Amino acid sequence: MTPVILSRLQFQHLVLDSLLENVSSEKISTRPESGKWSILENICHLGRYQEIFLERIELVLQGEKPLFERYDATLDDGFTEWTKKDFEEILQELKISRISMIQRISALSEEEELHSGSHPVYGDMTIRAWCDFFLLHEAHHLFTILKLKA
Numbered sequence: 176m177t178p179v180i181l182s183r184l185q186f187q188h189l190v191l192d193s194l195l196e197n198v199s200s201e202k203i204s205t206r207p208e209s210g211k212w213s214i215l216e217n218i219c220h221l222g223r224y225q226e227i228f229l230e231r232i233e234l235v236l237q238g239e240k241p242l243f244e245r246y247d248a249t250l251d252d253g254f255t256e257w258t259k260k261d262f263e264e265i266l267q268e269l270k271i272s273r274i275s276m277i278q279r280i281s282a283l284s285e286e287e288e289l290h291s292g293s294h295p296v297y298g299d300m301t302i303r304a305w306c307d308f309f310l311l312h313e314a315h316h317l318f319t320i321l322k323l324k325a
């Protein structure tokens with residue numbers, strides 16, 4: 176895997192530590208007036224989506240070019256389970272899951288990185304492209320958290 180992707184996988188999510196400094200638990204769990212997700216729900220989504228991402232990578236590695244539906248957290252019992260956890264547990268599990276992701280991605284051969292699966296909007300993507308997609312998706316939610324804490 177490219178050093179840039181591995182570096183982003185290793186460090187991007189750690190910005191949560193500084194984003195959450197001096198943010199009250201009430202602010203973390205309160206939805207904005209728009210009714211969109213709270214900071215907590217965004218973090219739960221990031222943790223759950225890491226699990227979904229790893230599952231998808233394993234399916235891609237089976238070599239059958241799977242077509243994935245868009246992920247919808249509102250239809251995912253796993254996301255609901257994440258929202259029921261204690262906040263500190265959520266943060267810890269997100270970090271532990273990330274270590275597993277980094278280990279799995281960094282162990283891929285160059286040939287495996289070129290296996291592909293299809294997204295309904297973005298089309299056929301190699302595992303490298305899926306990693307970029309994952310990281311950009313995560314960055315969007317991190318930016319959302321920054322806006323919500325303001």
